[in-house]
Every structure is written in structure tokens, then in C-alpha cells.
Amino acid sequence: MISPPRIQTQVLIIGGGVTGTALARDLALRGVDCVLVEKDDINAGASGRNHGLLHSGARYVAGDREAAMECCAEGEILKRVAAQAIHDSGGYFVAVEGDDERYIADFPLYCARAGIGTRAVDVATARALEPALSDRAIAVFEVADASIDPFQLSLESMAQARSLGARLMRRTRVVGLEREGRLIRAVRVRSMAGGEDVRIEAAQVVNAAGAWAREVALLAGAPIDMTYSQGTLLVTHTRLASRVVNRLRRPGNGDILMPGGTVSLVGTTSTRVDALDDIHPTTADADLIVEEATRMLPALATMRFIRAFAGVRPLLGSPGAADSRSVSRGFALIDHEDHGLDNLATITGGKLTTCRLMAERAADLVCRRLGVTRPCVTATTPLPAVPECEWTEPGRSAREWMRSHASDDTLLCECEMVPGSTVDAIFDALRAAGDTPTLTDLGLRSRVGKGPCQGGFCAVRTVAHLYQRGDFHTQHGLAEILDFFGERWRGQRAILWGEQLAQAELMEALHCGLFGEELRGEGLRRAGPPAAPNADPADKSSP
Amino acid sequence: MTGERRNSFDVAVIGAGMAGMAAALFAAQRGLSCIQVGSGGGVLFASGLLDLLAVHPAAEGRQWQSPFAALAALAREQPDHPLARVDPASIRTAFETFVTALGEAGLAYAPLDERNRKVLTSIGTLKTTFGVPLSMVAGANALDALDAPNTPNTPPRCLLVDFRGLREFSARQIATTLADRWPGLCHGRIEFPGFEDVPELYAAHLARALETGETRDRTIALIRPMLGDAQLVGLPTVLGLGRCREVHAAFEAGLGVPVFEIPTMPTSVPGLRLLGALETVMSARGVRRRRLASVRALAFDANTGTATLDLDGVPGGERVSARAVVLATGRFSGRGLTADRGGVRESILGLPVHQPASREAWHQRDFLDPSGHAINRAGLRTDDAWRPLDMSGKPAWPRLFAVGSILADQDWMRSKCGSGLAIATAWAAMQQLADQLHGNTG
Structure with missing residues (x-):
């Protein structure tokens, strides 16, 4: 019998979103050989279906201070090392009549405690700078929000990883994991273009499949308790504001407006979904966003929209069910040792803003297991600009x-x-x-x-x-x-x-x-x- | 008489797309005085091909060789469809009248047959249609061979030519796409004479340039060396605007083989030709056109039996009265219907619009879903005399008529019946309108 084609590598990364590509780059920079398989294309999942918001962290100060601080630190790092993919627009948090005044009063305090810089802006001044703001605005704070192009970020990360020897297999899906004792011996993958399945023999496997992480882990017999939340965004016909505009309240629907070149993006929603194969924006999502966001930006009531898109946030189930080594409430790194596996890790959850940190933590685990001692350098090494990725x-x-x-x-x-x-x-x-x-x-x-x-x-x-x-x-x-x-x-x-x-x-x-x-x-x-x-x-x- | 500023007419036609143009033409043919409001911009999106009915049932994508057989099936299976409510003999007469008028204005069509024809599109698909401009008919003739798979006929060897810089038209694309069905299809690209330094070419500019003999001769000279044994030459629709017949004839004489045009993406040259010819027709028949005007208000006086139209876009504004009004304002892109998040309304009078219960039901998840999108079957419902109904289900006004794509219960884009819908309903409504005016005055 002829054995199927084989590929050998130190690390196999499953999933080509912002985390998987950042991980490929991180490992490549540490001299670790890796292969990335992606069932569709770079950022085809939630990595390409989000605001492109580089959070200052202020959005999470009241509910999740740890995540807020992570966002704050990572935002600053990315502004230094990946400036070409970032538009440092700054952001406003805006409260309108009827919003919770207690929250408005506490907001600067929460930010200060998390070490996040804010500055109160006089409402009239803010409206002069952002004329689209409602005349019913009652409080405005300036924060260090920015916009980031996740496609540029992932494409350039992958380009650098490839220049250092990493391999990318697009439109290739994982169809099976061969388990032997406490190890995954090989991962069987199938190209959408047809042809024979390929066996990838990797010393370590990292599951960075985003919303699909549960399905991938199940192939290894490692259950992860995950739920899915669909978020929808709308794209306006013209740009409404030069800055990021957030609603000054606890995170809710339709409370972020992002600059996106000649357009604005407004969202989001949060709807529990059970399956991943039928994700689409609904008319109800669109109505909800328009109605909510109009309170902050009245022009949205008559604005022409050209598009809606929806992504799925992977959320880990109850903290007890997930691995206790959860790095933070923002994201989770699961080592699967409790599932009887020593060479699989799952990195999931988190935010676009923290993708570099997620990759760093996953790479640290993989390197420790491989006995590689070179430290992570992505916090200080600039991401090379690649013309065809921009x-x-x-x-x-x-x-x-x-x-x-x-x-x-x-x-x-x-x-x-x-x-x-x-x-x-x-x-x-x-x-x-x-x-x-x-x-x-x-x-x-x-x-x-x-x-x-x-x-x-x-x-x-x-x-x-x-x-x-x-x-x-x-x-x-x-x-x-x-x-x-x-x-x-x-x-x-x-x-x-x-x-x-x-x-x-x-x-x-x-x-x-x-x-x-x-x-x-x-x-x-x-x-x-x-x-x-x-x-x-x-x-x-x-x- | 044309200099005289009159303000009272037998008929006011609101809209200058295909349906409005047909309505104004048929009104004038019947000797009714007519004013028409609307830019005619919608006509610019026409391909020049006059569809009657090619697909039925749309959900099955069944294409018909005979539009009249298709109409008979439609009448049996979808009796509410506006086209099913016009008798086939009238449809035939309406088409003949429309095409004859265009011919008199210099835009010649091939004689109308009993059958549908197939024509090439610029992306390489074959379109089933009914009325084919003379400049496109050689292509349809060649494609007859493709349609008869059991005969030994093979389509003639054909050279397709395009121009560097005419972005939406690749002769290579059409030849590649059809290669397995039309083996003798070749392609070639030339620089359009006099436009060598122009990056982006527009078909209308080329069409105008080809109306001069020198450019024409140089173009023919560039094509001739590529001919080889080709028996036929296909080009994008650039063979002249108003003088299309002359330019087309010159190409056929110069190349020594039949030449045909392939419609390009709108707005395109056939739309310009059609608009030009229709304006000539309207002017020759004394139809008053208000191209820049729009109707600000439309009111009916039951006592005098007249409608009053207040027009915007005319210096100082204008008020005209008419004994009958034809609404041919089209759908969303024509501005006859307006949609917001809550629903669809008729733009001028707020007439009730037959429509799906909620926006979620307007469109299918898949753009090409065979069932089509429910929103495209929304529109005005009328009584048997083509009079739109008000909330009580009665005609909104005794002499207000609605024609063309604003009508409900049809999806012209999927059935390939846009021109048919426009021409047939305009004809039928005008017949009712004339009867009514005659009844009231006689």
C-alpha cells in the first residue's frame, strides 16, 4: 500500500485568523518550523468580520478590568510595531440624555483604576470636531481608540512567517486527528482543490480555529464547552465621523461607530447562535443597530447603508468547564493535559486587539513543550510592511x-x-x-x-x-x-x-x-x- | 404649434422609461394630446433588445422558443400577471407599432418573428429575447445553429473584436466561455484609432467617432488582417449612434462579411440610440416632453373631471391639467416606488402597494435563488381597466392608469419580459383610457 503524502513540522497551527497568523509569525521569529492550515482563507472568519477596533480598553473598564488593561497595553504595542495597519484616529465615549448618569460619573474613575487615559471634552467642542454627534449628547470623554486593518495585519504577519520558512495551506480542512496515547501523531488534512489527503506529523498542534475551535478539539476527543455569539455590523455609504465613537454606557447593541476610509462601520449586536454554518445579518439586526446608534448619531436615521456583515464570537462556557489555566477572562489558552493530551493546545476567545498577546502565550506553551528557549520578540520587532498585503x-x-x-x-x-x-x-x-x-x-x-x-x-x-x-x-x-x-x-x-x-x-x-x-x-x-x-x-x- | 405653451392635455404620462415612452407614443397615435414628464434616463439602461417573455415559470428557469406559447402558459398558470391580462393579438400589434415608430426614427429592428431569438451578451452568456436591432441580428442568425443540436449545422466561423481600454468587454472572455459550444469562435483586440493615448474608453465616444468616415475606415483596416476565414464579425455596441444603420452597413461592406453588435454593460450605446429615436418619435408626434421636471403634486377634481399636475424643475414651476393620467414611474431605481425600513410606498400619490408583510421577506438569502425576490413582485394592483386601486379596493380615480414595471405580480428581471410588460400594458391601458375619454366626450 502506498502511504499518503506526508508533511513533517514542529508545529501545526489550525486556523488562519488574526491569532493563527500572529502565532505563525511568533514561532517563525523564534526559529520554530510551522505549518498553518486554513479551511478557507486568511481572516475568513470573525478575524475579518469585526469593527477593526483597536480598543483603548475603556469599553471594558467597568465589567472586566483585566481585559481592559490587556487591551490598553496591547493597543500601545501594536501602534508601535504595526503602525502601517493602524489609523490612530482617537476615540470618543459619548453619553446622551437618558443614559445612566451614575455610570457617566464613575467612568473616569474606572479608567484611572485600569490605568487607561481619558480626558473629559466639552460637549460643544466635541460636536464642533464631530458634527455628526447628537445635540442630546451630555458627556464626552476622549480615549486612545484607533482603527486597525485586520487583513493587512494578518496578511503581513503571514508574509513574514513565510519568509522565515513557515508554510501556509489555504482552503485546506482538517479531517482527522490520529491519536496515540497522550499524543496526536498526525493530523489529516484535505485540500478543497481535491487530491489526496495529506498527513501532517507535528510535534505540537495548536488549535486557533476561532469559532470552529470546538469542532477541531472534538476531533482529538477533547471537549471544549463553547457558545457562539453572532455580532452584526453595518457599513454606511459615507463616513460619518473621523474618530471612533463609543456610547458611554455598559457595552450594548449599536454603540460603536468606526472610521473605515471613506465609510463608517456601526455595530454591533450580540445574538446567541447554535450553529456556524448559517451566519448572516438579519433585517432585525440592522433595525436594532440603526435604532440604537441613531441616539448617538442622528444622521444614521436617514443614512444609506451599503452592506451588513456578521461574525461569530467564540465564548467559552462556564469558567469551571474550561481549563483552569485560563489566562484572563478575555481569552483562554487550554493545554488539554486534563484531556490526556500533551501536544495539543487551544487558543480561543479574546479580541482583535489582544491577538498578539494570545499568540505569544500560545507560543510560550508550545516552546516550553518543545524545549525551545528563545523568548517572544513580537512586542518589540516591527512587522515588516509588504506591498502586496496592503x-x-x-x-x-x-x-x-x-x-x-x-x-x-x-x-x-x-x-x-x-x-x-x-x-x-x-x-x-x-x-x-x-x-x-x-x-x-x-x-x-x-x-x-x-x-x-x-x-x-x-x-x-x-x-x-x-x-x-x-x-x-x-x-x-x-x-x-x-x-x-x-x-x-x-x-x-x-x-x-x-x-x-x-x-x-x-x-x-x-x-x-x-x-x-x-x-x-x-x-x-x-x-x-x-x-x-x-x-x-x-x-x-x-x- | 410646437412653440405654443399649452397647459391642458388629454393625457399626462408621468415617467419616461420604456413604459412611459410607449404610453406617450400610443396616446399620440390615437390622436390624443399628451404631455410627458421625466428625463428618459431609465431608457439609457436598456440593452436595445426588446424582451417579450422568455422565461416561465421563472422559478423553473424554463426558456421558451415562442414568446406567444409562453404567454399562453402564463395566462393559464399566472392569470394575475399583468402580461397575462393583455390579449396576445394586442401585444403583437403593440410591438409592431412600437418597432415601426423606432424604425421611422432611424433605429431599425429585424422584422418581428413568431419566435424568440438568442443573442450573445458581453459576458458570454446567451440571452433569449424577441425584438432584435438590425445591427445585432447577424449574431442571432448564427446562434440559430447552436439552438438546433440535432441538425448537422455548425455555427459559422466568427471573429470577435474588442478595443483596448473598453473595460467591460473582453472578446477573449466571450470566445473562451463559449469555446465548447462554438468551436469556430476567435477573438482579437485592436487599438481604437485616435484613442491610442486614452486609458479608459467609453462605448458612446467610440460610437460617435465611428460616425466619421476616416475613423471608420481605419478601424475596418485594423480588423481586416485578423479576419482569416471568419464568416462573421462580432463587435461591442459601438457602431454609431443616430447613424447606426450607415455605420453598420459600412462595416459589412468593408469587411465583406456580416457584422453584429454585442450589447455591453449599461449605460450603453443601445440605450442612447433608443432614447434618441424615442425623442424623435415623441417630437414628430407632438408629445410635449418635460425632461427636467418632476411631479410635485397631483390632484384630481371630481367636478371638472381633470387632474392637475404641479411640476418642479421647470423655471418658475408649471401647472398643467389633463383629462387622464398614466403612472409609468417604474420601480425603485425609477423612483416610482420608495422603500424605507418599514415598507414600500408609491412615491407620488401614496397609493397602496401590494407587498410582503415584512422586510425580512423582501429578499432571498441567495441572490440567484430561482424563486426570485418577493420585493420584485410588489407593486400596484389595478382593476381590469389598469386603474390602480385605493385602500378601499376601488380605482383611485376614474382616469388614473398604471403601466409598466410599477405593476404588482410580475418579476420582469427573472421572466425576461421588461419591454413586453412596458409595451403591452401601455397599449392595453391606452385602449381603456381612449375608450373612457371617448365615452365621456362622445
């Missing part, structure tokens, strides 16, 4: 395009001003890494499809561009339009009223009325995967 930054494509305006470099995404050269750069980088890029991969790595048309026009132009480059050899490119626009659609249906409904109608008139894409849906999905570019015998253009 196209998610709003306006960057446009700036580059203006600077080097080549006559054959045309804008494919007009809403976000993304030219063909950006698409080429991302596709070529993925191909150079031995990957098979898709339109959805492009969406994750750039601003394509993020504007008001939500992919309706730009997906068509981009696919035409890619066909012309020779990236598609079959009908597959049309299936890519459907995949991409279909995914964008799932984010739109909760906010389709007013102007955005008219836009959506126009898109359906184009994609269904004219192109008839729905009539070919099945046939298109049967098409094969995209292949590498090659010469085209049907091309009659003169050289």
Missing part, C-alpha cells in the same frame, strides 16, 4: 494609480478606484506562492467590491480583465462573478431599503435581466478550476 487600505490603490498613471492601467473598481495593476499584483503574488487565485481571494486582499455597487459592476470588469490576461480557460470566470457577487449579496439583503435598494435592483436588472446568470447557475458551477495563464490559439490579434 491593498485593503482605503485609497491606497487610488494613490498608486494616480502616481504612476500608465496609459493601459484602467480602473476596474470605480467605487474604490482599484486599477488593473492592483489586480495583477495580487493575482501574480498568489500565483508566485504556488496558489490558485480567485475573485473572492482578490476581494479579501483589496478594496474591489467594497463600494456602493458591492461588486455588481466591478466583478464584471475584473473578470473581463482576468480573461484577457488568460487567467480563465473555461466558463469558470463567470462562476467567479456569481461567487463573488453572491457573497456580497448576502451582506446586502439586511440593509436594502432607500437608495441601496434601487442600486440592488439595477444590479439584478444587469445580472439577471440582461446576462441571465441565474439561468446558468448550475452549469457554471460545474466548470473546472482556473488554471495558469497560457498562450491562446484563438487569439487573432497581431503581435
Whole structure:
């Protein structure tokens, strides 16, 4: 019998979100060999479906001081080492008429106790600086909130890890863990592209699968008590405020507004969900956010929204059920020794802001088990900026395009001003890494499809561009339009009223009325995967 | 007579999309004086193809070779569908009248057949439609061979040409997408003469440029070396605006093979041609157009039997009266319907809109869900005479009519019946309207 393909490594990381990629970087910087398997793509889960808020910690001062202090310290570290991914906008905490005055009065005290800097701002001054604030605001405090681009952070972390020898396997799912005594001997993984399962033999395995951590641990026979909370966010058509704006009250629904380039993000909600396979924003989520956030920012009542998205927060069950070595209430590192395993660890919970610290703690455990003594250096080592990982930054494509305006470099995404050269750069980088890029991969790595048309026009132009480059050899490119626009659609249906409904109608008139894409849906999905570019015998253009 | 500023009309048509244009045309054909309010911007989104009915039932995605057979099935299975409420003979006459008028204004269509035709789209899908502009018909003829799999016919060898910088149109994409079904499909790309230094090309600019003989000749000369043994040439819709016939004929003569256009993403050249031709038609038939105006208020006087329209967007404002009003204001993108988080309303009069109970039911989770989105079947319900109903279920006013996509119980985007809905309901409503006016005056 022929044995299946094997990969050997010191550490296998399961999950390519902010924690998994930070862990890959942390280990690589310590000289530890690692492989990261991700069932979908970088930040495809909650890591890519959040505010992008780098917390000052002030949000948690009353309820969870430890988490607040962690956020505060980590926020400062990330501002130093990953400045390119951070927009240091500052933030306001704003109370409006009817809010709990006791909480307002105690807030600066809570912050002081947690060592978090705040400054009271005169309401009139705050409204002059942020005119969108309600005239019913009664108290404003300034804090050190910032926004962070989680895609840039994870893509650059992974890029550095790979430059140091770490391996990334995208679209590869864990299908089995082979357990022998107190050890996991091998992890069996399966590529979505097909082909044989691969056995990964790792000395240590880290489960960083976020909301899916419970499923992964169960494969090893290690139960984790986890619940899921869905959070929904809305994206506005135009930007409403330059700073982060938080509601000055105990954390609740619809109380954060984030700057996001030319738009604002407003959320969130918290709804218990039982399953992970059907996460989508509902119209009720959207209504709740609009109604709550309007009290702080009245313009939201008539604002056009272009998108909604939802992510799942993994929450550990009762503290007793989780491992007692829980590092803090914010996140948990489970060593699974009580489950009879000596080479599995699960790192879960936590926040975007604390992802570096989570990785550090997980790497410390893994290194101790491996006998590696090199300390963590991610708190002091700057994250190298990698050009092909920075196209998610709003306006960057446009700036580059203006600077080097080549006559054959045309804008494919007009809403976000993304030219063909950006698409080429991302596709070529993925191909150079031995990957098979898709339109959805492009969406994750750039601003394509993020504007008001939500992919309706730009997906068509981009696919035409890619066909012309020779990236598609079959009908597959049309299936890519459907995949991409279909995914964008799932984010739109909760906010389709007013102007955005008219836009959506126009898109359906184009994609269904004219192109008839729905009539070919099945046939298109049967098409094969995209292949590498090659010469085209049907091309009659003169050289 | 055209210089005279009159303010009283037989008919006021609100809306200048396909339905409003058809209504105004049919009113004028019947000798009724007519004022039309609306920009015509909606027409710019048209592809030039006049769908009648291609898919039924939409949820099954069944496509029909004969639109009239499809209409018969629709009448049996969905009798409330607005198209099912117009008799097929009238639909036929309405289409003939509409296409003839366009032809007189210089926009020629292929003679209407009993059957639907297939045309290429710019992404490489095949679209089933009914009325095909003459400039696109050679492509439809070639595709007849694809539609007859049991005959030895193979489609002719065809060269598709595109232009560097015309972003939404890749000849290679169409050829690649259809390669397994149309083996003789080749593609080539040229620089559009005179636009070599222009990064982004717009089809309308190219169409205008091709109306000059020199650009036309240079373009033909660039295509000719790529021809090889091609029996047919396909291009994006750039072959002229108002002089489309002449430009098209020149390409066929210059290349020595049939040439056809493939519709591009809206707003596109066929929309401009259609708008231009319709404006010519309206002007020739004495329809007064108020392009920049919108209706601020619409009131009906039961005693005088007239409607009063207060128009915005006209210097000093304008008040006109009409004995009958046709609402052809379209859906959400046409502004005939307005939606907020709580529901959908009709924009001018606040007429009751038939709609799903809650917003959660408006749209499916999957964009391409075969059942379509319930919101697209929302709209105005009318009596048998096309008069929208008020809250009590009676006609809101004896001579207020509603036509086109604002009507409920249809999903034109999935059934591929947009032009059919516009033209057929405009025809049927105008018949009722004329009868009523005649009854009241005669």
C-alpha cells in the first residue's frame, strides 16, 4: 500500500485568523518550523468580520478590568510595531440624555483604576470636531481608540512567517486527528482543490480555529464547552465621523461607530447562535443597530447603508468547564493535559486587539513543550510592511494609480478606484506562492467590491480583465462573478431599503435581466478550476 | 404649434422609461394630446433588445422558443400577471407599432418573428429575447445553429473584436466561455484609432467617432488582417449612434462579411440610440416632453373631471391639467416606488402597494435563488381597466392608469419580459383610457 503524502513540522497551527497568523509569525521569529492550515482563507472568519477596533480598553473598564488593561497595553504595542495597519484616529465615549448618569460619573474613575487615559471634552467642542454627534449628547470623554486593518495585519504577519520558512495551506480542512496515547501523531488534512489527503506529523498542534475551535478539539476527543455569539455590523455609504465613537454606557447593541476610509462601520449586536454554518445579518439586526446608534448619531436615521456583515464570537462556557489555566477572562489558552493530551493546545476567545498577546502565550506553551528557549520578540520587532498585503487600505490603490498613471492601467473598481495593476499584483503574488487565485481571494486582499455597487459592476470588469490576461480557460470566470457577487449579496439583503435598494435592483436588472446568470447557475458551477495563464490559439490579434 | 405653451392635455404620462415612452407614443397615435414628464434616463439602461417573455415559470428557469406559447402558459398558470391580462393579438400589434415608430426614427429592428431569438451578451452568456436591432441580428442568425443540436449545422466561423481600454468587454472572455459550444469562435483586440493615448474608453465616444468616415475606415483596416476565414464579425455596441444603420452597413461592406453588435454593460450605446429615436418619435408626434421636471403634486377634481399636475424643475414651476393620467414611474431605481425600513410606498400619490408583510421577506438569502425576490413582485394592483386601486379596493380615480414595471405580480428581471410588460400594458391601458375619454366626450 502506498502511504499518503506526508508533511513533517514542529508545529501545526489550525486556523488562519488574526491569532493563527500572529502565532505563525511568533514561532517563525523564534526559529520554530510551522505549518498553518486554513479551511478557507486568511481572516475568513470573525478575524475579518469585526469593527477593526483597536480598543483603548475603556469599553471594558467597568465589567472586566483585566481585559481592559490587556487591551490598553496591547493597543500601545501594536501602534508601535504595526503602525502601517493602524489609523490612530482617537476615540470618543459619548453619553446622551437618558443614559445612566451614575455610570457617566464613575467612568473616569474606572479608567484611572485600569490605568487607561481619558480626558473629559466639552460637549460643544466635541460636536464642533464631530458634527455628526447628537445635540442630546451630555458627556464626552476622549480615549486612545484607533482603527486597525485586520487583513493587512494578518496578511503581513503571514508574509513574514513565510519568509522565515513557515508554510501556509489555504482552503485546506482538517479531517482527522490520529491519536496515540497522550499524543496526536498526525493530523489529516484535505485540500478543497481535491487530491489526496495529506498527513501532517507535528510535534505540537495548536488549535486557533476561532469559532470552529470546538469542532477541531472534538476531533482529538477533547471537549471544549463553547457558545457562539453572532455580532452584526453595518457599513454606511459615507463616513460619518473621523474618530471612533463609543456610547458611554455598559457595552450594548449599536454603540460603536468606526472610521473605515471613506465609510463608517456601526455595530454591533450580540445574538446567541447554535450553529456556524448559517451566519448572516438579519433585517432585525440592522433595525436594532440603526435604532440604537441613531441616539448617538442622528444622521444614521436617514443614512444609506451599503452592506451588513456578521461574525461569530467564540465564548467559552462556564469558567469551571474550561481549563483552569485560563489566562484572563478575555481569552483562554487550554493545554488539554486534563484531556490526556500533551501536544495539543487551544487558543480561543479574546479580541482583535489582544491577538498578539494570545499568540505569544500560545507560543510560550508550545516552546516550553518543545524545549525551545528563545523568548517572544513580537512586542518589540516591527512587522515588516509588504506591498502586496496592503491593498485593503482605503485609497491606497487610488494613490498608486494616480502616481504612476500608465496609459493601459484602467480602473476596474470605480467605487474604490482599484486599477488593473492592483489586480495583477495580487493575482501574480498568489500565483508566485504556488496558489490558485480567485475573485473572492482578490476581494479579501483589496478594496474591489467594497463600494456602493458591492461588486455588481466591478466583478464584471475584473473578470473581463482576468480573461484577457488568460487567467480563465473555461466558463469558470463567470462562476467567479456569481461567487463573488453572491457573497456580497448576502451582506446586502439586511440593509436594502432607500437608495441601496434601487442600486440592488439595477444590479439584478444587469445580472439577471440582461446576462441571465441565474439561468446558468448550475452549469457554471460545474466548470473546472482556473488554471495558469497560457498562450491562446484563438487569439487573432497581431503581435 | 410646437412653440405654443399649452397647459391642458388629454393625457399626462408621468415617467419616461420604456413604459412611459410607449404610453406617450400610443396616446399620440390615437390622436390624443399628451404631455410627458421625466428625463428618459431609465431608457439609457436598456440593452436595445426588446424582451417579450422568455422565461416561465421563472422559478423553473424554463426558456421558451415562442414568446406567444409562453404567454399562453402564463395566462393559464399566472392569470394575475399583468402580461397575462393583455390579449396576445394586442401585444403583437403593440410591438409592431412600437418597432415601426423606432424604425421611422432611424433605429431599425429585424422584422418581428413568431419566435424568440438568442443573442450573445458581453459576458458570454446567451440571452433569449424577441425584438432584435438590425445591427445585432447577424449574431442571432448564427446562434440559430447552436439552438438546433440535432441538425448537422455548425455555427459559422466568427471573429470577435474588442478595443483596448473598453473595460467591460473582453472578446477573449466571450470566445473562451463559449469555446465548447462554438468551436469556430476567435477573438482579437485592436487599438481604437485616435484613442491610442486614452486609458479608459467609453462605448458612446467610440460610437460617435465611428460616425466619421476616416475613423471608420481605419478601424475596418485594423480588423481586416485578423479576419482569416471568419464568416462573421462580432463587435461591442459601438457602431454609431443616430447613424447606426450607415455605420453598420459600412462595416459589412468593408469587411465583406456580416457584422453584429454585442450589447455591453449599461449605460450603453443601445440605450442612447433608443432614447434618441424615442425623442424623435415623441417630437414628430407632438408629445410635449418635460425632461427636467418632476411631479410635485397631483390632484384630481371630481367636478371638472381633470387632474392637475404641479411640476418642479421647470423655471418658475408649471401647472398643467389633463383629462387622464398614466403612472409609468417604474420601480425603485425609477423612483416610482420608495422603500424605507418599514415598507414600500408609491412615491407620488401614496397609493397602496401590494407587498410582503415584512422586510425580512423582501429578499432571498441567495441572490440567484430561482424563486426570485418577493420585493420584485410588489407593486400596484389595478382593476381590469389598469386603474390602480385605493385602500378601499376601488380605482383611485376614474382616469388614473398604471403601466409598466410599477405593476404588482410580475418579476420582469427573472421572466425576461421588461419591454413586453412596458409595451403591452401601455397599449392595453391606452385602449381603456381612449375608450373612457371617448365615452365621456362622445
